[in-house]
Amino acid sequence: MGKDAYAKAGVDIHAGDEAVQKMKAAVESTYTPQVLSGLGGFGSVFEIPTGYQHPVLVSGTDGVGTKLLLAIGADRHDTIGQDLVAMVMNDIIAEGAKPLFLQDYLAVDKMRPEIVAETIGGIAKATKAVGASLIGGESAELPGLYAEKHYDLAAFGVGIAEKDEILDSEKNAEAGDILLGLPSSGVHSNGYSLVRSVFGIKEPADFNKLPKTVQEQLLTPTTLYYPIISKLLDEHRITGMSNITGGGIVGNLPRAFSKDLQAKTTWGSWPILEIFNTLQQKGQLSTDDMLNTFNNGLGMILIIKPDQLKDVMNYFRETNQPVYEIGKLQSKANEKDAGVIFEGVAPWKK
Structure with missing residues (x-):
């Protein structure tokens, strides 16, 4: 094939090198003193921070699903990068860990x-x-595997915590504990296969036919919850957390407490964001569909002991x-009762 045979086969090494140079400053701006070897090596070396008596590492891996097709x-x-980081790190902090890398x-x-x-x-x-x-x-050029201008994202993250400070809420949560909901920014990064079905997005270009307000709502990145709750974790005011991702509240909240408990929640105690009502009405979705697919306005739910409620709400x-x-x-x-029950009037009639 002659000179530059790899490029003729579809892989441009020079473009890859250029991409590395363009991203280098942004990547290196995230380095903490614990980064001993980062971009450019065959492996990355990270020193465990000092000050821990019995440190444990908490890991997670995830992607952003078909929200990529909208981007x-x-x-x-x-903004899709924030979705990626949030999907990984929000899971890690739900265990009580501090994000490391x-x-x-x-x-x-x-x-x-x-x-x-x-x-x-x-x-x-x-x-x-x-x-x-x-x-x-890793940035990989894979000609023939992806459609033109398509790509995929995934990430692996690690956090750290003292062994005795991991949020073992399945053991420590009990009847009478309070549930506090932190708002989501929108659909976050789950349920986009249903979103695309409801809005008729069969090709990426179809997304641009939607009203601008809907486009913005659907592209709004996932909330990063660690800056919001880090102080509460440091002060040991949180008993448990549930990251509301795929499966919604009914699929994720029961993962944060034992099977002999259930969460009793009240409709109307938090605002349902406009985008969820739009999805329900346009797709004629049932309440069960909404509950089993979307976060419906709550991205993270905290379990708090009653005697901590005043201080947490003040914070x-x-x-x-x-x-x-x-x-x-x-x-x-x-x-055999459900892990989550709702009282009051549901926002949707179906």
Whole structure:
């Protein structure tokens, strides 16, 4: 094939090198003193921070699902990185851990340095916002595997905690504990296959036919919850947390307490965001569909002991952070009862 045979086969090494140079400053801006070897090496070296008596590492891995198709359709790649970081780190902090570092994986049909740099820059910005370091990853050009201008994102993250400070809420949560809901920014990064079905988004370009307000609502990045609750974790005021992702409240909240308990929540105790009502009405979705697919306005639910409630609510008030008291835990009357029940009038008739 002659000179530059790899490029003729569809892989542009020079474009890959250019992409690395464009993202380098953003990535290195996330480094903490614990990063001993980051971008450029075969492996990344991270020193465990000092001051821990019995440190344990908490890991997680995730992607952003088919929300990527909307970002591709809009040709907007600056916020999807926050979705990626949030999907990984929100799970890690739900165990009571402090974010340490992240590694990302970006696979593209063709290396486009500007878009790669924009995407990785968004990942770096969000990683830095949760106090972690983006210490490495992989950008792969895979011609023939992805459609034109398509790509995929995934990440692996690690957090740290004292062994005896891990949130063992399955053991420690009990009847009478209070449930506090932290608002989501929107759909976050779950349920987009249903979103695309409801709005008829069969091709990425179809996204641009939607009203601008709906486009913005659907592209709003996932909330990063660590900056919101880190002080409460440090002060040991949280008994448990549930990251409301795929499966919604009914699928995720019971993961944060034992099977002999159930969460009793009240409709109307938190605001349902406009985008969820739009989805329900346009798709004629049932209440069960809404509950089993979307977060419906709550991205993280905290379990708080009653004697901590006043101090926790004062903290959120002082930091101007919206929070909603949505219910409490109670004992199940029967072991086969649902893990989450709702009282009051549901916002949807179906």
